[in-house]
Amino acid sequence: MNLLQAIDPIAFSLGPLEVRWYGVIIAFGIILAFIVAQREMVKRGFHPEYLTDLLIWAVPLAIVGARIYYVIFKWDFYSQNPEKIIQIWNGGIAIHGALIASFLTAYFFTKKRGTSFWKVTDVVAPSLLIGQAVGRWGNFMNQEAHGGEVTRTFLENLMLPNWIIEQMYIDGKYYHPTFLYESVWNFIGVIILISLRKVNLRRGEIFLLYIIWYSVGRFFIEGMRTDSLYLIGDLRTAQVVSLLGIIIALSLIVYRRITVKPVVHYLDK
Template identity: 85%
Template sequence: MNILQAIDPVAFSLGPLEVRWYGIIIAFGIVLAFIVGQREMVKRGFHPDYLTDLLLWAVPIAIISARIYYVIFKWDIYSQHPENIIKIWEGGIAIHGALIGSFLTAYFFTRKRRSSFWKVTDILAPSILIGQLVGRWGNFMNQEAHGGEVTRTFLENLFLPNWIIEQMYIEGKYYHPTFLYESIWNLIGVIIMLFLRKVNLRRGEMFLFYLTWYSVGRFFIEGMRTDSLYLIGDLRTAQVVSLVTIAVAIIIFVYRRIMVKPVVRYQDK
């Protein structure tokens, strides 16, 4: 029996401008990630303005690249309506595009500042995953990025609160809360990385763990979703990108273990 109505995706309106929960939650995730990352960056000897300067470039570039990524894999639609390409407020961004844009920005930024890309990404890896786990709740508010159809009994057996179950009731059917699966997976990853901070890893290995952990979870969860971007036929783009990322991360890990000398450790200044 349905008790609650679906949550309104619009938080409030300012005249004709609608402020959506999705944007508020994404912004909150970025701020929270910044606070956690900033504290660790200063602790590791970076100037307090370093991360702010990086994010001033990384955030807008990440948004643009997330949109470009989405449009590329939906080009059959956007080629017919190119005027809709800039209408990001109507939805249509991809986290893999955002990550690619932000990591490239970080690479060139660290080179410009003559600091280590691996050191910076090691420090920020847990923060990035924090931002992602919070951001997935924006999908929840929009009733998107869900999985296939399930029964209400299935959701109740997951011991989910009723407000989550009701939000997964979309157009007369219940769906897998894949946003929640990924959010929990990311939370476990953050906990593991907080533990790994006490281990004096080789530089770059915290970041490589992040890439591998997120990609493993994304690969399996993506297979449950109903709104995937597709590369060719039934080949899901996010699954291909995840597999490639895992392979590259493992190759880099092995290469750096064997070939990179002298060894610089995570906790080294």
């Protein structure tokens, strides 16, 4: 067995400033997601600067939302250490908080611009999964968001390259690469959602199916993780939110199919 040294989470330094791989990867995910969404936005008739204007608001508010969400569910700690609430550089953000903040930002932004919330979110839904899939590799670089203990043989049977296996070797033990499970699940979702554009579903349904797809995967993968936020007792917050997301999205699909007239489809102008 040839053990490799764990990957340094610091990508590079600029004087006293250390730039972490986590931030570099998150930034790359945002850029890649933007490029994919931007092409589709223009095809769907939006002004070329529309998405940029939206992201100027959505990205910083998503970071704030991700932090607020995390702090709320770690309030026992932060209530005793309030000075650490703003210390986001020490870790502690949650993707569900980022998504909730992003959805709210998009809702009010589209209202102000007089455009369809459903049309915009349908277009960007695959890109959300792209950003999430890429972003999980930031967790990999930090050796976090992993699952329970496994054997090296288990990881080798997954046909993983050695550099992934060794990065999952933490404090003398190997762990489930749950970051990888979620990343793969999200990339599959990207392919499915982009393919559904050709099916020409009703407006809003690609976005709602995004919520369902991500939530199903997150529910099961969250059950494997060792760093979950908890609501009450052993009730994992992310699993509860995922279940609510599935229920709400399914209910909206049914409700809108019954009540929304006239019917507008994805490819309609």
